[in-house]
Amino acid sequence: MSELKPTFTPPKSADRFLSFFCKEEWIEPIKGDLFEQYQLDRREHGRFRSSCHYWINTINFIRPFALKRNATTINHIAMLRNILKTFRRQLIRKPLHHLINIFGLAFGLMVVFLAMLWINYHQSFDQFHSKKDQIYKVMTNRFSNSGTQTSSGAILEVTEHAEQNIADIEHVTRIIANWRWPSEQCFKIDENKPCIYSKGMFADSSFFKVFDIEILSGPKNPLINPKSIALSESVARKLYGDINPVGMEYLVDNHFKVTISAVYRDIPPTSSLQFEFIAPLELAYSLWGQKVENMKSYSFITYMSLKSKDHASVQNQINGLPIADKYENLSVILHPLNEVHLYNNFKNGKATGGLATYVQIIGLFAIFILAMSMANFINLTTAQSSLRGKEIGVRKVNGASKASLHFQFLIETFLNVTIASVLALALAYALLPYLNLLIGEEIQFAPDTNFVLKLIAIITSTTLLSGIYPALILSRFNPVRVLKNLPFKAGGKRNIRRWLTITQISISGVIILLTSVFYLQLDYMQNLSTGYDRKGILVMEPTFNHIRKYKAFTEELKSNPLIREVGACNANMIDADFITDQVSWNGKDQSEQVQFKPIGAENGLLSVFELDILEGTYFNTSDTSNQIVLTESALAKIGLKQPVGQHIQVFGERCRIVGVIRDFNSQSLHESLIPTIIYQVKPENTGTFYIRYDNNRPVESIAFIEDVYDKFEPFFNMKSKILDEEYAKLYQQEKVISSLSIFAMIIAMIIATIGILGLSTFNTIRRFKEIGLRKIFGASGSQIIHTLSKEFIWIALIANLIAWPLSFWIMDYWLSGFAYRISVPYQIFPVNLLLTASVIFLLVAIQSLRVINLNPTEVIRNE
């Protein structure tokens, strides 16, 4: 052993690792033993194996006896008290600096909290049903040459066969809702009081087996008796006060006697099904005067609960049923209840988002804004760090380790974040009612455990993300230089701070650019010409009495010059949802499926909407044959040369084309337009009246219409809507996102301003001497402004170059969801650059003014 043998060198990294965790006193013997073992290993094995063994042995020393203990006798409580005291003194000494810091964070956190509440609200839709994971909405895809349309119902016959023949289906419930009548009922029990309009539903008795609706009084399933009705708590209270109405009789539509079978708890706003009363389907059939047998091929809103989780297989089974062959261009899709609210847009037969896209965008905005405010915090804290040099120096001289300084600054950040969170919660709480008002939703400020957990997670991650870098910077000071008043490096790398500012400005740029696109698109859709003047049209819902005496009613109305035209049809003119391919004509390719939107109307309707006639005439009232009017695009589909006078088949009936009108919009612009045809129906077969009144005197006009209404129908009150308002409601989602993003934009701009202000203040103070010297050598004011702002102009430019492609990508993705969209408005990109650059320049210039007016001798003498 005495002669020198060649030695092998063990892996250095493992040695370093050992030194990292191991106590000083143990390193020598342990390293020696490991080294010796390594020599032995190398004599028998290869290098790799020996090194692995060396590493394993090293790691094996992570045992309590060998671990470093920093300061075994630290009095943690005293330390914490000291940190708190220092923090308080900082607050008192530099209140403005801390206020800016805390408010910057608080704004960011407030946006996060509000976004969390909003997202949580929309994600909680339909989550209160115990079977939520088994329930599916049955929807129908309709194929044609022009693409696939998805509608939200399913044909009765198909779902009946499915229920009987497919074992995996537990319950099926069909619902009649959203029909103006009878889904909307005018409840009246006292002759002298006005009636109360309530929206409700008619459903199969299995409804209560599929959905969890809490019954307050009455049997568990109140829909078994076909002559019954269940009321919600609030409707029951409005009608009967404190008396329990269960068991009482009620006259539906003032003539159909039913029993009130139950009172249920009000449906929470987070339910996609909203109903203030519910009655058996049979009652709706009776009200309509229809027999069940006649309804087989009608489409109903349908929900299913499944026994198995495999809804794809059930869907295939339904589409494979023999009955499905009868409807060859249709196929059923099962849409999970959990997604009904969030994924409400369909493209090519598949759910593509809708609200879910907005949830993502808002979530992204919130994270962006929080990131901005964290960048702010880091910037301001590190920028001001030089002011704390002495404190840190003294701490270090007294034996504070880097780790304990890290701990101190992390605790300080934690305190800042906590104060900011409390402030943010208060701000969010105060702003929520206004936000609800702005977007028309009913978000509750109800922090549950989930919210508290998320809050803790946010506080922790914000503390760590915004605290670690300043802690590293602050603990790095060299105490000797600090205490001897020698120049020392403070504030970390200037580049990092520059990049943080660039991040901030690019994020705010993305938000500003997206907000302008949201706004422009919304504006485009709302102001896009519908092909007629939307202002001054009243949508009235007639009762049987009005329909029966339509002619008299119309004449009575028109006797007043305030009323221009009266018309009636069987569809919703702004969002007609009925589509058919049962239109055929001479020369039509029979293999082709062409879709049309048929609207059944009486002659007056065409005058109400002032639809421009291009060829032929409106309906001839004296002619009783089936007449039809085509829109331009419908004519283009059919392709007839001389349309007027020719015949086409609609629903198997021969109709004569009497006119061609200019295109108008009969649906929301999310989907591409389907050509509309208008066929003549008798007033008795219509469901909605449209009345054009003098828009200069709306109040008088509507009051007059009400009077005439009451004359023909004394029992009920008039239920009416303004067409233009209803039209705006079609774009409610876009309005919400537009409002929310404007809100986010304002906050982002505030935070960015704080950031720029903070950084430029710091830079200016740091360059006092330089500016003084420059002035001595004759620099003018504008030259100094130029020197100080040069850096920021670069920052603005780079930030914009980052923001442009990112926001272009998001806006293009969002716009692609619309059939009618604006093209990406390129001009907003340079506008944003100009905006940011000028705001920055302004802020920096204001800062510079302080320096320009300074006497150079004052700053230079100060040595």
Next chain:
Amino acid sequence: MKGTHLGEFEELVLLIIGVLYPNAYGLAIKQEIANQTKRSPAIGAIHSALSRLEDKGFLKSHLADATHERGGRRKKLYEITASGKQAIEYNRSLRNTLWNQIPELAWKKL
């Protein structure tokens, strides 16, 4: 009560240190245990036990001179102290007493 009890592995390490006198240090102890008992404890475990035994006062240590095969590092050499000896003796006498109390009959059936 720290300092009175001697665990099985600790006792083994203590005995081996006696066997190796005066050259008992971490790796040598590990190798000796491997030779005598066919056990191969991790070197970390040996050091852990040594640290515990030293804390209990059963061992004392000093640093020897550096040697070439240790890469110029010094060995930490261990010796048993008087109380260490007492502890092994106590264990040994306890074992013997118990052994003697086992009746002959107990072995007969084996």
